[in-house]
Amino acid sequence: MDEQTARREIVNIGRLLYERSYVVSSDGNVSVRLDDGRIVATPTMMCKGRMTEDALAVTDADGKPLGNRKPSSELAMHLLIYHERPDVMAVCHAHPPHGTAFAVAGLAIDQPILSEVILTLGCVPLAAYGTPSTDELTEAMRPLVKHHNALLMANHGAVAYGSDLWQAFDRLETLEHTARIAILARMLGGSKNLPADAIEKLINVREAAGYLGESARCQACGYLHETQLSCASGDRPAATDYYERTATNGSGKISLTREELVELLSQAVNRGES
Ligand code: 13P
Numbered sequence: 001m002d003e004q005t006a007r008r009e010i011v012n013i014g015r016l017l018y019e020r021s022y023v024v025s026s027d028g029n030v031s032v033r034l035d036d037g038r039i040v041a042t043p044t045m046m047c048k049g050r051m052t053e054d055a056l057a058v059t060d061a062d063g064k065p066l067g068n069r070k071p072s073s074e075l076a077m078h079l080l081i082y083h084e085r086p087d088v089m090a091v092c093h094a095h096p097p098h099g100t101a102f103a104v105a106g107l108a109i110d111q112p113i114l115s116e117v118i119l120t121l122g123c124v125p126l127a128a129y130g131t132p133s134t135d136e137l138t139e140a141m142r143p144l145v146k147h148h149n150a151l152l153m154a155n156h157g158a159v160a161y162g163s164d165l166w167q168a169f170d171r172l173e174t175l176e177h178t179a180r181i182a183i184l185a186r187m188l189g190g191s192k193n194l195p196a197d198a199i200e201k202l203i204n205v206r207e208a209a210g211y212l213g214e215s216a217r218c219q220a221c222g223y224l225h226e227t228q229l230s231c232a233s234g235d236r237p238a239a240t241d242y243y244e245r246t247a248t249n250g251s252g253k254i255s256l257t258r259e260e261l262v263e264l265l266s267q268a269v270n271r272g273e274s
Pocket residue numbers: 026027028029042043044045046071072073074132
């Protein structure tokens with residue numbers, strides 16, 4: 001994508017994020033990676049609903065500003081995603097209210113309740129809290145970026161990414177829509193998870209259709225436990241690593257299945273023996 005098109009699309013997406021209340025005030029940030037590796041990003045501290053094309057910042061691939069506009073204070077998060085995911089060309093970070101409610105409650109969006117979400121997005125894990133704009137945040141996100149197309153950031157918000165800006169936005173919108181449906185279903189007495197065989201069929205369909213590749217199977221989440229699909233060894237964050245980083249709520253409690261507890265205990269025993 002050329003720089004002028006990227007500027008125009010970022011302004012359009014910024015307006016949509018604001019109109020849909022995914023951001024208020026100067027919340028959120030959006031970026032596009034150009035074919036030559038430069039990044040076009042929203043400037044820091046500017047309302048995304050009122051941006052103009054000339055207000056955007058351009059940096060090199062390492063985030064060094066090229067020009068006099070100061071990019072988002074969260075650019076390191078965007079650079080991390082571009083680094084970990086060569087297929088990603090655009091990133092959208094916002095604070096959509098229902099998705100962010102999950103992040104504030106210490107919950108991932110990882111229950112297999114909607115067939116279309118399994119097909120097109122996969123589960124959305126929760127990265128542990130890290131101070132915005134610091135390494136704390138990027139380190140909490142790092143192990144999750146490779147296997148997911150959207151993440152929640154505890155007590156902060158959500159980020160989604162894709163091969164272009166519209167795909168990144170669509171994923172953010174799906175995240176928010178799913179969170180909203182999940183909350184409504186809870187108010188109606190609780191949602192019913194899809195059974196393992198239905199999930200397995202959906203995963204086969206999404207891989208055959210090219211919606212999501214095999215790497216998206218490596219999810220430290222509910223789907224995996226439902227399907228028994230094995231993930232590629234080595235790529236998945238160690239269970240202890242994952243659960244230390246995520247899924248804690250304000251009281252410090254975590255919930256585990258029996259299988260996860262056994263895995264954690266055996267890792268602890270193995271560490272003790274070595
Ligand atoms: P910036 O204005 O620096 O992009 O920060 C906004 C934000 O949402 C931080 O989480």
